[in-house]
Amino acid sequence: MVEAISLKGQASARAGTLMNSAEELTARARCGDHEAFRSIFERYARPIISFIYDMVGRRDLAEELTQETFVRAYKNLGAMREETKISTWLFGIAKNVARESLRSRIREDHRVGIDDDRIVEMSDGKLPPDRELLDKELNGVIQDALGSLDEDKRLVFTLKVFQQRSYEEIAEITGSSIPKLKTDLHRARAEMRRRIQPYLGVGYEV
Amino acid sequence: MKCEECQAAIEDYIDEALAVRTAREMSVHLSSCEACSRCYEEFKREQSIYASYQRDVDVTPALWAGIASRLERQPVIKGPTFFETLRERFVGMFGAPRLSPAFAAALVLVAIGVTAVIMQYAGSRGSEPVAQNASTGTQGEQPPSNPGTPDIRKPAENPVVDQSTNPTVAVVKKETTKRPAVGPPTPEQLVREAEQKYVQAIAILSRDVNERRSKIDPAVLARFDAALADIDRTIAETKQATRQNPRDPIALNYLLSAYSKKVDALRDMARD
Numbered sequence: 392m393v394e395a396i397s398l399k400g401q402a403s404a405r406a407g408t409l410m411n412s413a414e415e416l417t418a419r420a421r422c423g424d425h426e427a428f429r430s431i432f433e434r435y436a437r438p439i440i441s442f443i444y445d446m447v448g449r450r451d452l453a454e455e456l457t458q459e460t461f462v463r464a465y466k467n468l469g470a471m472r473e474e475t476k477i478s479t480w481l482f483g484i485a486k487n488v489a490r491e492s493l494r495s496r497i498r499e500d501h502r503v504g505i506d507d508d509r510i511v512e513m514s515d516g517k518l519p520p521d522r523e524l525l526d527k528e529l530n531g532v533i534q535d536a537l538g539s540l541d542e543d544k545r546l547v548f549t550l551k552v553f554q555q556r557s558y559e560e561i562a563e564i565t566g567s568s569i570p571k572l573k574t575d576l577h578r579a580r581a582e583m584r585r586r587i588q589p590y591l592g593v594g595y596e597v
Numbered sequence: 598m599k600c601e602e603c604q605a606a607i608e609d610y611i612d613e614a615l616a617v618r619t620a621r622e623m624s625v626h627l628s629s630c631e632a633c634s635r636c637y638e639e640f641k642r643e644q645s646i647y648a649s650y651q652r653d654v655d656v657t658p659a660l661w662a663g664i665a666s667r668l669e670r671q672p673v674i675k676g677p678t679f680f681e682t683l684r685e686r687f688v689g690m691f692g693a694p695r696l697s698p699a700f701a702a703a704l705v706l707v708a709i710g711v712t713a714v715i716m717q718y719a720g721s722r723g724s725e726p727v728a729q730n731a732s733t734g735t736q737g738e739q740p741p742s743n744p745g746t747p748d749i750r751k752p753a754e755n756p757v758v759d760q761s762t763n764p765t766v767a768v769v770k771k772e773t774t775k776r777p778a779v780g781p782p783t784p785e786q787l788v789r790e791a792e793q794k795y796v797q798a799i800a801i802l803s804r805d806v807n808e809r810r811s812k813i814d815p816a817v818l819a820r821f822d823a824a825l826a827d828i829d830r831t832i833a834e835t836k837q838a839t840r841q842n843p844r845d846p847i848a849l850n851y852l853l854s855a856y857s858k859k860v861d862a863l864r865d866m867a868r869d
Binding site for chain 1: 643652827
């Protein structure tokens with residue numbers, strides 16, 4: 392017979408270790424268990440903040456919007472459908488929060504032309520800097536390339552390539568059909584490839 | 598597979614979004630076609646570049662602190678707890694300010710009725726042929742003297758064995774006649790009695806489910822365990838509430854309802 396577990400006092404730590412699947416944490420958080428919600432935050436904060444950062448391209452804004460995402464999530468846990476995965480639900484909220492932010496502010500122009508200095512330097516056949524500098528440079532190129540994608544493409548590219556979500560999950564998060572997602576992703580990959588092309592043969596062998 | 602087909606499907610292959618058969622065909626083609634293999638390697642290099650992408654952002658303690666302070670300042674709109682849901686349901690259904698003996702008796706009837714079903718289910722396990730009873734599921738509504746299904750239950754353990762074709766009524770009769778003539782039982786006594794029946798049924802079903810655990814799909818089992826943990830938590834909370842206020846009709850209702858829910862969940866799992 393399954394023993395009853397109290398979530399009050401010291402028992403909560405034990406319960407936390409015993410009942411730590413996403414579903415269990417969600418069920419507890421829905422009942423107002425603050426610690427369970429914190430565990431959800433600890434589990435999903437990194438992918439969520441990364442996703443938002445990829446969408447908005449600014450650290451301070453990504454932090455602010457991540458907080459907004461989790462506050463909204465906590466306040467609306469009761470409205471979450473039981474069959475929905477908590478991660479999908481959180482990404483859905485984060486997507487809305489990021490989109491609202493993008494639309495409410497005048498976006499800084501992240502677009503970088505193909506004649507961007509960094510790319511030109513590589514294309515000119517100069518010797519590659521050391522790996523650390525290369526990484527830093529490449530990070531900048533990827534971020535700029537992401538910023539140059541339109542919102543739909545950036546969304547699907549980030550969710551699929553960086554967050555490794557399935558098409559079904561992305562469809563649930565974005566509300567788009569899977570064929571549209573595949574088309575957007577294909578185009579996004581092509582655009583991204585064009586931007587990182589000079590780096591494909593430089594020390595990034597698999 | 599042709600090269601055009603292979604190259605058109607490379608992204609899905611990388612994303613592991615292909616059907617198993619197509620993916621196998623891709624593997625075979627890639628191992629024998631140099632051009633497609635080169636194309637595939639280029640995609641993989643791209644993936645490795647994206648995998649190495651590092652963002653200028655991190656999860657800091659300040660991030661949670663900001664969330665926590667906002668949660669404290671703002672009212673939290675959470676979904677109803679299981680306890681609250683039950684409370685609404687029972688208040689809506691009965692709206693009784695106090696637990697009347699008639700109402701308590703009705704609860705007991707429900708409790709014992711469910712128990713009778715469980716007892717019958719338990720009794721049918723191990724008997725030959727088993728399939729006749731086990732396959733239909735809700736055998737508690739059938740007369741126990743089902744032809745071809747030997748009844749192995751002892752009368753003392755199984756009050757369903759009675760002359761009546763309705764086991765629930767039979768049980769109530771039996772329970773009523775067994776009661777000592779020192780006066781009518783209090784509602785609390787009736788509820789406690791029902792609770793004991795539930796506990797007994799839960800023990801039997803839990804044993805059955807535990808025996809079947811290795812045969813149950815792990816994902817189903819995980820959901821089942823999560824649901825059971827929820828119910829157990831409600832039972833623990835309602836028990837505490839009834840200890841603090843033994844005559845609180847709502848708390849008593851919750852308790853029985855939680856037990857009933859647990860029996861239902863276990864019975865479903867034992868039966869599958």
